[in-house]
Amino acid sequence: MNSLKKLRSNLKMMWDYRELLWNLAHREINQRYKQSVLGYAWVILVPLAQLIVMNFLFSIVLRIPSQGIPFIIFLAVALLPWNFFANSLSSSVNSLVSNSSLITKIYFPREILVYSTIIAKMVDFLFSCIALVIFFLVYKTTLTLTLFWVPLIFVIQIIFTTGLSLILAALNLFYRDIQYLLNLVVMLWMYLTPVMYPVEIVPEKYRFIFSLNPMSVIINAYRQTILGGGEPNYFSLTVAFITSSVIFAVSFYLFKKMEGEFADYV
Amino acid sequence: MSDNIIIKAENISKVYNLRRQKTFKEFLPALFSGSDTRIKLNALSHIDFEVKKGESLAIVGRNGSGKSTILKLIAGVTKPSDGRITVLGQVAPLIELGAGFHPELTGRENVYLNGSILGFKKKEIDKLYNGIVEFSELRQFMDQPVKFYSSGMYMRLAFAVAVAETPDILLVDEILAVGDTKFQEKCLRRIKEFQKEGSTMIMVSHDLNMINEYCQKILVLDKGKQIYFGEVEKGIDKYQQLLS
Ligand SMILES: Nc1ncnc2c1ncn2[C@@H]1O[C@H](COP(=O)(O)OP(=O)(O)O)[C@@H](O)[C@H]1O
Ligand SMILES: [Mg+2]
Numbered sequence: 001m002n003s004l005k006k007l008r009s010n011l012k013m014m015w016d017y018r019e020l021l022w023n024l025a026h027r028e029i030n031q032r033y034k035q036s037v038l039g040y041a042w043v044i045l046v047p048l049a050q051l052i053v054m055n056f057l058f059s060i061v062l063r064i065p066s067q068g069i070p071f072i073i074f075l076a077v078a079l080l081p082w083n084f085f086a087n088s089l090s091s092s093v094n095s096l097v098s099n100s101s102l103i104t105k106i107y108f109p110r111e112i113l114v115y116s117t118i119i120a121k122m123v124d125f126l127f128s129c130i131a132l133v134i135f136f137l138v139y140k141t142t143l144t145l146t147l148f149w150v151p152l153i154f155v156i157q158i159i160f161t162t163g164l165s166l167i168l169a170a171l172n173l174f175y176r177d178i179q180y181l182l183n184l185v186v187m188l189w190m191y192l193t194p195v196m197y198p199v200e201i202v203p204e205k206y207r208f209i210f211s212l213n214p215m216s217v218i219i220n221a222y223r224q225t226i227l228g229g230g231e232p233n234y235f236s237l238t239v240a241f242i243t244s245s246v247i248f249a250v251s252f253y254l255f256k257k258m259e260g261e262f263a264d265y266v
Numbered sequence: 267m268s269d270n271i272i273i274k275a276e277n278i279s280k281v282y283n284l285r286r287q288k289t290f291k292e293f294l295p296a297l298f299s300g301s302d303t304r305i306k307l308n309a310l311s312h313i314d315f316e317v318k319k320g321e322s323l324a325i326v327g328r329n330g331s332g333k334s335t336i337l338k339l340i341a342g343v344t345k346p347s348d349g350r351i352t353v354l355g356q357v358a359p360l361i362e363l364g365a366g367f368h369p370e371l372t373g374r375e376n377v378y379l380n381g382s383i384l385g386f387k388k389k390e391i392d393k394l395y396n397g398i399v400e401f402s403e404l405r406q407f408m409d410q411p412v413k414f415y416s417s418g419m420y421m422r423l424a425f426a427v428a429v430a431e432t433p434d435i436l437l438v439d440e441i442l443a444v445g446d447t448k449f450q451e452k453c454l455r456r457i458k459e460f461q462k463e464g465s466t467m468i469m470v471s472h473d474l475n476m477i478n479e480y481c482q483k484i485l486v487l488d489k490g491k492q493i494y495f496g497e498v499e500k501g502i503d504k505y506q507q508l509l510s
Binding site: 263 | 282283338341343344345357360362367368369371375378379380382383384385386387388
């Protein structure tokens with residue numbers, strides 16, 4: 001109860017700091033594309049290129065089944081949210097280290113640096129969805145009402161992503177290896193998440209790996225609800241929600257506990 | 267806390283961990299051999315002082331005696347390892363040498379970023395912006411990344427941002443020594459104005475004349491220990507004894 005109250009007052013504080021939150025997110029978005037010729041178009045071009053190559057590899061060469069849906073669409077509804085997750089983690093992990101100049105000069109709640117990074121990645125993600133819309137139009141995909149589940153799944157994904165990001169960003173201040181280790185982990189994690197293949201082709205006895213992986217549950221749920229596979233698996237989704245919330249709560253607690261020492265270590 | 271005290275340090279100590287292992291290569295062997303390779307450094311021990319509203323405090327001591335650490339504790343960017351520090355009111359960004367702005371961002375972007383950290387809305391910063399540019403005399407450099415600034419320019423901008431809106435507490439770390447005398451005088455005039463309006467300045471400086479003129483209280487430190495806290499005149503005596 002007490003911690004719920006704390007969370008609420010923290011959320012309220014974030015609202016008071018919304019100007020800064022947006023300013024930092026804006027900076028993150030701008031900075032990346034300022035010096036490139038194609039600018040912000042990269043957020044669509046990168047996933048587009050990934051989709052085309054992966055589609056060729058997995059659908060045409062390896063003939064991975066895609067439940068009667070054009071493979072590229074089957075892939076896109078999973079790959080774009082996955083990219084959001086992966087990009088959020090790999091940017092957040094550096095968000096404290098790369099803002100050392102601010103951390104050592106002035107107090108503000110440090111989690112804002114992590115949140116703003118995730119907001120920036122979320123904006124990138126929403127724009128990258130234009131690629132998805134193009135494929136829907138090209139393949140005349142019909143969407144169903146279960147699409148309304150998507151925002152809820154998205155919220156679970158954000159809680160999970162933010163939770164992991166907080167702890168990774170804090171630990172990376174103390175041990176800079178975290179960022180390199182993370183790149184490896186995220187790459188392997190993608191293979192163990194049904195992004196490029198349907199979970200159904202995994203032998204039954206190994207499936208448990210996937211139910212322990214919140215990203216797997218989230219990706220499956222997107223695919224199911226967007227591509228008309230019916231209602232999501234409520235049980236898995238509830239478990240993913242609880243797991244994500246617990247991870248968030250623990251990370252947040254540890255982050256706040258370490259916060260006072262951040263300036264000593266950057 | 268009695269009504270007009272705005273900073274109160276009660277028996278604060280600060281311990282830094284040195285030789286922290288920044289990589290697993292250093293950390294893992296240390297973990298398995300069970301040896302704690304961390305060396306503790308007592309940057310401050312048992313510091314007690316208080317500052318009343320409108321009063322200014324000078325902190326003096328040799329290099330490494332913990333002066334900057336006290337400013338960081340007041341700014342709230344670091345926490346004391348022991349004891350308690352209470353600060354009431356808006357603290358301006360710490361003004362010190364070295365990186366303080368985001369090097370890749372332009373002067374203008376840094377002004378807006380700093381402003382929003384201090385809780386200003388974009389419109390409010392728009393209003394302050396001209397004054398900041400004017401004060402810093404950096405108009406033609408505002409759209410350049412701060413990494414191209416000289417240390418003098420850098421300090422001008424930092425000072426201009428910190429004083430844009432009368433803060434309750436201004437923290438100045440050995441910075442008035444850089445930059446030309448003309449700009450230094452301008453800063454000092456501004457500080458005088460503030461003090462009239464009831465702001466508090468905490469200043470680390472080696473310039474005893476300046477301390478005499480601008481501060482009412484002094485804190486003398488030596489190797490992290492408090493030698494003296496109180497009236498400026500007596501403090502300067504103690505400090506000079508320490509140096510000799
Ligand atoms: N982030 C830090 N990590 C470890 N040691 C530090 C850190 N900051 C300061 N120190 C040490 O604490 C002592 C006091 O430093 P400081 O407050 O900067 O002194 P001053 O400003 O009086 O020169 C010094 O010995 C310094 O090396
Ligand atoms: Mg110093």
